[in-house]
Amino acid sequence: MGAVPDPAPRRSGRPRASSRAMLEEAAGELFLERGYAATSVADITQRAGVSRSSFFNYFDAKADLLWAAFDDRATALRAALKAAGDEAPPGEVVAAALGTLASTLPAEHVALAFTQADTMGLADDLRLAAARRTADLGATITAYAAARGVEPLRARVAGAAWAGALVAAVEAWAHAGADRTSLPDLLDRALTPVRPALP
Missing domain, CATH: 1.10.357.10 (Tetracycline Repressor, domain 2)
Structure with missing residues (x-):
């Protein structure tokens, strides 16, 4: 009986669409809770559960x-x-x-x-x-x-x-x-x- 092939490795990280949607949702929540000026990109990425580098894959600035x-x-x-x-x-x-x-x-x-x-x-x-x-x-x-x-x-x-x-x-x-x-x-x-x- 032949060896069973290893399963294909799972890709890590969230799907791109999911990460972006989560960033948008997290930002909306935080802007209302704390105000726009008091909310940093780090706050948004932490709330969304994604990395800071992921933020800049989608957006150039917070306002975007x-x-x-x-x-x-x-x-x-x-x-x-x-x-x-x-x-x-x-x-x-x-x-x-x-x-x-x-x-x-x-x-x-x-x-x-x-x-x-x-x-x-x-x-x-x-x-x-x-x-x-x-x-x-x-x-x-x-x-x-x-x-x-x-x-x-x-x-x-x-x-x-x-x-x-x-x-x-x-x-x-x-x-x-x-x-x-x-x-x-x-x-x-x-x-x-x-x-x-x-x-």
């Missing part, structure tokens, strides 16, 4: 924890614009990409950040984080519009306006009660005054 779901969808939006053809007008393509982001964004952490900003003591960091994401997304839309032949100044204005409309809609959604309002509906309203910026 509250924007993780938004950032994931913004990355998907960039990929969608990059892959888009030129059959539809630029405005329709960007509106569809923003609509996909809005329809798939979960409420938990972004809504928590906006509604509990004062309690957590993160109002200033939240403003900076929101501004950075508005600027980054605006640059993405600008580059797409310019590549589609939109005049550079108009493309830049459109990028800033459309990205600003999305972030404003997300904030309004959080404050209105994400479980009681529709982000896609709010986005549609927010885009109404800026749609003419993109053909």
Whole structure:
């Protein structure tokens, strides 16, 4: 009878998705308990039961924890614009990409950040984080519009306006009660005054 092969070695550590989710959950708890400023990365990793190095595999900074779901969808939006053809007008393509982001964004952490900003003591960091994401997304839309032949100044204005409309809609959604309002509906309203910026 042949020797029984050794079982395959088990991989150590938590699955990546599990570790990241635990970091997000731990951060939300600690920010509410202690405040944002009083919570360190070490506190978060200890609560989550993962190593400090694991934290930086997922996030560049503490503030990014509250924007993780938004950032994931913004990355998907960039990929969608990059892959888009030129059959539809630029405005329709960007509106569809923003609509996909809005329809798939979960409420938990972004809504928590906006509604509990004062309690957590993160109002200033939240403003900076929101501004950075508005600027980054605006640059993405600008580059797409310019590549589609939109005049550079108009493309830049459109990028800033459309990205600003999305972030404003997300904030309004959080404050209105994400479980009681529709982000896609709010986005549609927010885009109404800026749609003419993109053909």
